[in-house]
Amino acid sequence: MGIATVNPATGETLKNFEPLNDQEIAQKLDQAQKTFEQYRYIPIAQKAEWMNAAATLLVDRREEFGKIMALEVGKPIASAIAEAEKSAWVCRYYAENAAQFLANVPIETDASRSFVSYQPIGVVLAVMPWNFPFWQVFRFAAPALMAGNVGLLKHASNVPQCALAIEEIFREAGFPTGAFQTLLVGSDKVAQIVTDERVKAATLTGSEPAGASLASLAGKLIKKTVLELGGSDPFIVLESADLETAVSTAVTARMINSGQSCIAAKRFIVQEAIADQFTEKLVAKYAALKVGDPMNPETDIGPLATPGILKDLDQLVQTCIEKGAKALIGGNPQDVLTRSVVAFQHGNFYPPTILADFPPGTPADDEEFFGPVALLFRVPDIDAAIRLANSSPFGLGASAWTGIQEEGNRLATELEAGAVFINGMVKSDPRLPFGGVKRSGYGRELGIQGIHEFVNIKTVWMK
Incomplete structure (x- = not known):
C-alpha cells in the first residue's frame, strides 16, 4: 500500500508521498538517539512550556487540522475539530502534571535514604492508526516527551498529511528537531525499525495481527511494548x-x-x-x-x-x-x-x-x-x-x-x-488510564499509569 492522501468521500487520490529509504531511516534514528542524550536532561519546566505551546497551536489552528483529518479519513468536520481540541487537552494535562507524576517517591527502608525514581528510557516507536489521527498520537507523545523520551511516529499510510502536521506542531512549539519525528514508511519497515538497538520500546494501536507481530518482534529483543487493539x-x-x-x-x-x-x-x-x-x-x-x-x-x-x-x-x-x-x-x-x-x-x-x-x-x-x-x-x-x-x-x-x-x-x-x-x-x-484486557491488548495510556509505561522505575538505596 502506498503512502497517499485518498479522499474517502470521492475515491480521488490527492497527493502521493515518497517513502523514506533505508539510509533516510537510519539518519532519523541516529538523530533521535543523539537528541535523546541531550533532551533527557532538559528541565521538566522547559518541556512543559513547549508542551503548552503545542496545545496552543492545536487550538489556534484547529479548523485547519480538522480539515486535514476530514480530507484524509472522512471524519465529520465537527468531530475532527473537536479531536484537535482534545489533543490540546492531553498536552496541557501532562504539562501540568508530569513533574508530580515523575517526582521521586521516598520509601522507608534500612538505608539512610531510599526512593523510587522515574527516568526516561530513550527512543520510543509509536505505530498509530488512522481513525483518530491526531488524538492517538498526542496521547502517546505528550507523556512520552514529558518523561524525557523521544518519539518516532510510524503513522497509518493513508494519513501522511496528518503525520507531517503533528511533527510540525512539535517543532513549532520549540521541541528539538529530533524529539519527535514522523517516519513516512510502509508497514514493511516496522520490523527494521523496532529491532534497531536505538529503539528501546514500542507502542501500537491497531489490529490484533499488527499487535501480535510487533509484540513478537519486540519480545525477542526484550523490549517493552504497549498494545491497544480491537474492541467489541x-x-x-x-x-x-x-x-x-x-x-x-x-x-x-x-x-x-x-x-x-x-x-x-x-x-x-x-x-x-x-x-x-x-x-x-x-x-x-x-x-x-x-x-x-x-x-x-x-x-x-x-x-x-x-x-x-x-x-x-x-x-x-x-x-x-x-x-x-x-x-x-x-x-x-x-x-x-x-x-x-x-x-x-x-x-x-x-x-x-x-x-x-x-x-x-x-x-x-x-x-x-x-x-x-x-x-x-x-x-x-x-x-x-x-x-x-x-x-x-x-x-x-x-x-x-x-x-x-x-x-x-x-x-x-x-x-x-x-x-x-x-x-x-x-x-x-487524559486523567484516567486507558487500555484493554484479553485480545484488546495490554498496558495503559493516559493518567499517571500512562506516563509510567515508558520509564525506568529505578530503585535508589543510599547507605
Missing part, C-alpha cells in the same frame, strides 16, 4: 435504566467517527422487558442520521476510511444475514446512495445498520464490526447480560445502564474490560 464493546441496558437517555447515548456511542472507533459501543445487550421499546426508538434515531459530505457541519456519518474497510464490514453484515440475522434498518451499501450521498458515488459510504436475532455461529459472536453497524441482543436478566458481554474475546470498554445501585456495582465488578462506564458512554480522558 457491550452496551448493556437493564429494565431499571433511564431508557430515553440510554437510547440517545447509544446512537452517539455507536456512531463515534462514523462507527470507526475501538471503544464505540458495538453490541447492544438489552433486557427483554424493555427490548421492544429500546429497539423502536433506536431504529427511529438511526433513520434520522445524516450521511454525507464530511466537510458539511451537519453531517452525522461520513465515509469509511478505505474501500477495504467498507468491503470487510459489508462482508460481516452479509454473512450474519445469510445465517439468519435480521437487518432492522440498513444492511445494503446501495441504500446509502438513496439518502444524501448521490454526489459521492465513488466514496466509501455505508448506511446506518442495526442487526438483530442472531443464530449461533455468526460473526457477531467474536468479530469487531468497524463502522456504523449495531448488533442488538435480547437477554432475560442481568446474569445473562454479563455472560453475553464477557463472552467476547475482546475486553476494551463496557457501558452499562441501570437505575439500581446494586446492579451498577455488580456490573462494574464483573464486566471484563479495561474500562466500565455506568450510566455513561465509554470515552478516553
Whole structure:
C-alpha cells in the first residue's frame, strides 16, 4: 500500500508521498538517539512550556487540522475539530502534571535514604492508526516527551498529511528537531525499525495481527511494548435504566467517527422487558442520521476510511444475514446512495445498520464490526447480560445502564474490560488510564499509569 492522501468521500487520490529509504531511516534514528542524550536532561519546566505551546497551536489552528483529518479519513468536520481540541487537552494535562507524576517517591527502608525514581528510557516507536489521527498520537507523545523520551511516529499510510502536521506542531512549539519525528514508511519497515538497538520500546494501536507481530518482534529483543487493539464493546441496558437517555447515548456511542472507533459501543445487550421499546426508538434515531459530505457541519456519518474497510464490514453484515440475522434498518451499501450521498458515488459510504436475532455461529459472536453497524441482543436478566458481554474475546470498554445501585456495582465488578462506564458512554480522558484486557491488548495510556509505561522505575538505596 502506498503512502497517499485518498479522499474517502470521492475515491480521488490527492497527493502521493515518497517513502523514506533505508539510509533516510537510519539518519532519523541516529538523530533521535543523539537528541535523546541531550533532551533527557532538559528541565521538566522547559518541556512543559513547549508542551503548552503545542496545545496552543492545536487550538489556534484547529479548523485547519480538522480539515486535514476530514480530507484524509472522512471524519465529520465537527468531530475532527473537536479531536484537535482534545489533543490540546492531553498536552496541557501532562504539562501540568508530569513533574508530580515523575517526582521521586521516598520509601522507608534500612538505608539512610531510599526512593523510587522515574527516568526516561530513550527512543520510543509509536505505530498509530488512522481513525483518530491526531488524538492517538498526542496521547502517546505528550507523556512520552514529558518523561524525557523521544518519539518516532510510524503513522497509518493513508494519513501522511496528518503525520507531517503533528511533527510540525512539535517543532513549532520549540521541541528539538529530533524529539519527535514522523517516519513516512510502509508497514514493511516496522520490523527494521523496532529491532534497531536505538529503539528501546514500542507502542501500537491497531489490529490484533499488527499487535501480535510487533509484540513478537519486540519480545525477542526484550523490549517493552504497549498494545491497544480491537474492541467489541457491550452496551448493556437493564429494565431499571433511564431508557430515553440510554437510547440517545447509544446512537452517539455507536456512531463515534462514523462507527470507526475501538471503544464505540458495538453490541447492544438489552433486557427483554424493555427490548421492544429500546429497539423502536433506536431504529427511529438511526433513520434520522445524516450521511454525507464530511466537510458539511451537519453531517452525522461520513465515509469509511478505505474501500477495504467498507468491503470487510459489508462482508460481516452479509454473512450474519445469510445465517439468519435480521437487518432492522440498513444492511445494503446501495441504500446509502438513496439518502444524501448521490454526489459521492465513488466514496466509501455505508448506511446506518442495526442487526438483530442472531443464530449461533455468526460473526457477531467474536468479530469487531468497524463502522456504523449495531448488533442488538435480547437477554432475560442481568446474569445473562454479563455472560453475553464477557463472552467476547475482546475486553476494551463496557457501558452499562441501570437505575439500581446494586446492579451498577455488580456490573462494574464483573464486566471484563479495561474500562466500565455506568450510566455513561465509554470515552478516553487524559486523567484516567486507558487500555484493554484479553485480545484488546495490554498496558495503559493516559493518567499517571500512562506516563509510567515508558520509564525506568529505578530503585535508589543510599547507605
